[in-house]
Amino acid sequence: MEKKVKIPEVPEELFTERLKLRMPKPGDGKVINAAIKASMDELKPWLGFVLDNPSPADTEINTMEAHILFLKRENLRYLIFDRETDEFIGSTGFHNIEWDMPKMEIGYWISTAQSGKGYMMEAVxxxxxxxxxxxxxxxxxxxxxxxxxxxxxxxxxxxYVMEGVLHNDELSVDGKRLTDTCIYAKWQ
Incomplete structure (x- = not known):
C-alpha cells in the first residue's frame, strides 16, 4: 500500500519588498521569451533551453507545462516581476521536490537587464x-x-553551506567538455 504524502499549502503568489513571485500562467510565454532573447549571451553557457533559441510558441508551451506541474505540485516555478511596474525579471522555483522527506532544490535565472540589482537574492x-x-x-x-x-x-x-564539488559531474550545455557542480545546502 502506497503511503499518502501530505503536501502543504503552496502559495500561487509571494511578495517581497520589491518583487512579486507568481506561478506561470498561460500567456506568460511572450514576456519570458523576450527576456531569454535579450539575455542569450549570458544564459547560453549555463542553460540548455537557451541553446535551441526557443520561439515564443516554444516558450509558451513550456510555460503552460510549468503551470500544470505547479498545479500538480511536482515542480513549483515562480516568475519574478517588479512589484511596482510588473516588469518581468526572471524565473526561480523548486525542482527535484521530495514531499515525503521533505526536501527540494531551488533553481533560477535572471534577465540580463535586471542582473546586479539584488533581485535574485531577494527571490531565493x-x-x-x-x-x-x-x-x-x-x-x-x-x-x-x-x-x-x-x-x-x-x-x-x-x-548556504557549500557541501562539496562533484568533479566531472555533467557535460557542458554545449556538450563539448566536462563540468564540475557545486552543491550548496541549508537544513534544519
Whole structure:
C-alpha cells in the first residue's frame, strides 16, 4: 500500500519588498521569451533551453507545462516581476521536490537587464524561507556549475553551506567538455 504524502499549502503568489513571485500562467510565454532573447549571451553557457533559441510558441508551451506541474505540485516555478511596474525579471522555483522527506532544490535565472540589482537574492531568500519554515523542509539545495560565479554568489551570500564539488559531474550545455557542480545546502 502506497503511503499518502501530505503536501502543504503552496502559495500561487509571494511578495517581497520589491518583487512579486507568481506561478506561470498561460500567456506568460511572450514576456519570458523576450527576456531569454535579450539575455542569450549570458544564459547560453549555463542553460540548455537557451541553446535551441526557443520561439515564443516554444516558450509558451513550456510555460503552460510549468503551470500544470505547479498545479500538480511536482515542480513549483515562480516568475519574478517588479512589484511596482510588473516588469518581468526572471524565473526561480523548486525542482527535484521530495514531499515525503521533505526536501527540494531551488533553481533560477535572471534577465540580463535586471542582473546586479539584488533581485535574485531577494527571490531565493523568500523561497528558502518558504521551504524551511512553511513547507517544513529538512533540506534545501542549490546546485550550479562551478564556473558560474554569478549563480554561486546567490547561495554564498544567503548563508548556504557549500557541501562539496562533484568533479566531472555533467557535460557542458554545449556538450563539448566536462563540468564540475557545486552543491550548496541549508537544513534544519
Amino acid at each position: 531568500s523568500t523561497l528558502t524561507d518558504l521551504a524551511l519554515n512553511s513547507f517544513g523542509c529538512r533540506r534545501v539545495e542549490i546546485l550550479c556549475d562551478a564556473e558560474n560565479l554569478k549563480s554561486r554568489a546567490v547561495p554564498e551570500k544567503l548563508g
